[in-house]
Amino acid sequence: MSEDLAPATTAAGTTDLRERAEAALRALVGRDDARLREDQWTAVEALVAHRRRALVVERTGWGKSAVYFVATALLRAGAAGRPPAGPTVIVSPLLALMRDQIAAAARAGIRAVTINSANVTEWGQVHAAIAAGEVDVLLCSPERLNNPAFRDEVLPRLAASAGLVVVDEAHCISDWGHDFRPDYRRIRTLLGDLPEGIPVLATTATANARVSADVAEQLGVGRHEEGVLVLRGSLDRPSLHLGVLALPDQPSRVAWLSGQLGRWSGSGIVYTLTVAAAQGVAEQLREAGHEVRAYTGQTDTAEREQLEADLKENRVKALVATSALGMGFDKPDLAFVVHLGAPSSPIAYYQQVGRAGRGVDRADVVLLPGAEDQDIWDYFGSMAFPPEGSVRETLTALAEGGTMSTARLETQVDLRRNRLETMLKVLDVDGAVRRVRGGWESTGTQWVYDAERYARVAETRTAEQQAMVDYQRLPAGGCRMAYLRAQLDDPDLTDGWRCGRCDLCGGLALEADVDADAVRQARAALDRPGIEISARRQWPTGMDAIGLDLKGKIGDAERAETGRALARLDGLGWSVPLRALLEPAHESAPGEHSVDDGARPVDSGRSADGAAGQAAGGRDGLLPTSLRQPVAEVLRDWAPALRRGDGSSGVDGVVMIASAGRPQLVEHLAKGVAHLLGAPLVGAVGPDPDRPAGRHDVNSAQRLAGVQRRLRPELSDAALAGLPGRTVVLVDDFTDSGWTLTVAARLLRRAGAAAVYPFTLAQR
Structure with a gap:
């Protein structure tokens, strides 16, 4: 043990540090009886006292954000015999989460600001506040890491002076994860450039053993002899009552949902797989007398904020949403989650249903699969990394044409805009191209097309799709929560465990009969x-x-x-x-x-x-x-x-x-x-x-x-x-x-x- 860690590892020092940590927790949550879970304390101690790197894989609602806010409060105030540290940098893909966390931080006296696509006009003020030392927490989206000005001017200063770096929704780092995002791959470079002694925390609720190992390996870049501390807890959600109901067609599903909404107390989320479905189902449910609204990636940012507030305050019965309303939305009393169509993997499904039942004893979670689900999954698969010929064509165009904007590069290659942008982000992280002011340029670095890796990822996606089909077809005697926990390699799952709460365990009864008039009305609406x-x-x-x-x-x-x-x-x-x-x-x-x-x-x-x-x-x-x-x-x-x-x-x-x-x-x-x-x-x-x-x-x-x-x-x-x-x-x-x-x-x-x-x- 190094000498500079000794003050934090004495019994008195540890007791004092935990007392300060729990005082910070009470300020954060506004409850005098709040206490840290043992794994929460383990993570906080590792970050604050030992400046380690840690990966925390815990269920939604466990309190992962409390770990980094408590650690921030201690680091900023000076703890474990060390002087006050610099601000915490949190990389998060979630605007909804950012808004919630800024409010939570303010309650604890932590000054938090954000840089993302929704507050462009405030970036100058935020940068000035950071430079003046007036910021305790900076939340930034992963896309900011690839912005030339932020990457070249702001990020180096933050990396040099940060007291803690947090990677939220860390499964996005791994291309084995259900929600891999190319921008997240740049985090590996960020971590490798951090000075010695800056702690790093990665958190997620949706990572199986393969993804956890991949993320931990990427966290460990640089000189870290102690390795990465990995904390994985039980993924059981005792409040969730899971069920699957197969109905013949979309009008029947909408009619069933319309009838069921009036029976549920509280409010919830209805997930669909497409924007058109979200908009159409919301319209049908409103015509049936339900106070619902559509929430998609096409929804304006200001309207999204209003819709989130309406759901939190129970001014709407439900938001009919795409995956745009997913990770990071925080409503502890969410009473139900319904899927009209299945996500493409059990891990993605677990992440979305995890929004429900965080602060209530019971929440119903129902999947209504559709015959079109496989077709939609196949479309998602068509968005995979382009073939080598298209990549080489892009690299040649940049090498010969110099700096090009994405729009101009579009005229040189046969790729749609979204696939082209995704490919350029991957090439940027791989060092073959570089994003600069005015567009993209070639670095001249030789690049190898990793066809084997892309094929393995595609095979994994296919296996996940089959696992989602298997979830729907679990036989009597099975258990839906046990199946999901197994898919996420829950270390606490024991052989033969059953939740006692799902439709197969007897804890949820789903009535398949649907009112014929309601079906006719739903079909008439679809037929308009x-x-x-x-x-x-x-x-x-x-x-x-x-x-x-x-x-x-x-x-x-x-x-x-x-x-x-x-x-x-x-x-x-x-x-x-x-x-x-x-x-x-x-x-x-x-x-x-x-x-x-x-x-x-x-x-x-x-x-x-x-x-x-x-x-x-x-x-x-x-x-x-x-x-x-x-x-x-x-x-x-x-x-x-x-x-x-x-x-x-x-x-x-x-x-x-x-x-x-x-x-x-x-x-x-x-x-x-x-x-x-x-x-x-x-x-x-x-x-x-x-x-x-x-x-x-x-x-x-x-x-x-x-x-x-x-x-x-x-x-x-x-x-x-x-x-x-x-x-x-x-x-x-x-x-x-x-x-x-x-x-x-x-x-x-x-x-x-x-x-x-x-x-x-x-x-x-």
Whole structure:
């Protein structure tokens, strides 16, 4: 034992330190009877007295945040015979958690501030407060670690002066974790650069043995002879009553949920797998009289804060949410969590249900799996690290072109924006590229494509998906909590243990009967057709780099009007038959990315968003009879908005977008639209047969380039002569990026059309 640790390790010193630690805990939680758990004290002592690195894997609600706030209070005040330490730096991916923790810290007299994407205007003030020594805790998002100014100017000062570094939700470090985030990999570099003697704490509630070992190994970088202290506790949640209920379809699931909400006391969370599902289910439940709201990655930050407050204060019965409302949301009396569709792994599921029952004796947790779940998981899998050819193409573009923004780089490689950004973050951490002001640059460092590693990760994901299916199919005599604890390698789980609380152990009875009228109402809501299609208003950046003079805003005289579609492809109701019609079987999944960033499934059957391409999937033929009536309903509801001031029809003609993939379907649809609107079908906008079809799995700029170079008007001389001043409805089977409709509308507007209104069967 080194001499400078001796004062903290005497019996008197240890007693004094624990008394001070528990006094800090009482101030933090506002209770005079608060005491540290033994593992909490072990972690605090290791951090404060011995300046060690520790990994704490404990269930949600155990008190992991208390460990680092108590340690911060002691370190800042001076403890264990040492002078006052610098501020604590907490890396957390969770805005909700940051807001809660700043409030908790303030109650204990700890001055906490945050730097994240939601408070950009405050960054200057925060940096000044840190420099002035006025900050005890800085919470920052992992994305900040990759910001050039923060990484090069702020982070080195923090690393040199920090009193404690905390990595919250540490499973995100590991690419074996269910929620791996590339930005978190930079933490390894941060830890390796820390001066000797700065303690480090990593915390998570969702790490099995493989992930724990990986995280501990990454924590141990540098000179740490004592190794990493790993504390793993029981993951049983005595308040949770788990159950699975298989119902025949989505209307039945929504109807069951609507009936059940009135029986539960308190409030809760209803999780869905897609943005469209969250919005649609919330609307249905409100129509049924329930006070619920949708919460997704597309929800504005200010509105998110309000929705979180509404749930905490029980002003809403439930938030219908995607995974955007996950780790870090703190409501101890959350009474229920329902999943309409299963997450892709038991570990991810355990993390989400862990929001419930933290401060109450009982919380019901119900999974209502859907037939579409596997398709959504497959879509998530399609977002894996790109193939080597795409990576090499990116590295070559940067090496030859110098510094490039992501938008300009998009024009050089065939990757969608979200996959490109994820790949660049990984390459940055690996040292092959570097993020700088103005974009990205090549470092010239040789880079090796680790195909074996990526394959192992993919295999792990497949195994986790099967484990989630197995959870749903546990036989009588099994135990759902025991299964989840086993999946997380709970060290306290014993053979034959049963929770006594789940639907298999007799602690939860789920009634499968659903009111027939409620099912009919839910189905009618799902069957209501019609959504708006918003016109593109801005060209992508950097189109001049690929020889196209398209930049800035799309002028009013060249832009499409707001259009209509029958439904979204990633939704429910009419989305189901539309997916069957338009998508190949292996790409039929709707989807929302795990970080909820607007990622979408890849195209199918069309190149460049509908500009006539190869028939990669779906089927051609006449519009199915089942879809004709809803199309007519959408057009009937839309018609008043298209009328002229004198009440006459405002549509002078219909133009279709010719398709090589589904020519019969598009022509039949266009003729039907023309008939219902009482206007002639005057021609088409179609592909130049001398130009090859572009790829369908490319980014926005590349898709626009393919469409712009290939599309041309196919109208007779008489139709072109009669076009000026006319209003046109532009018909296509579906729209994804929107560039086909944008370019086609621009062609028609430049030929003289006064207005162009798009109409499609579906929108991605």
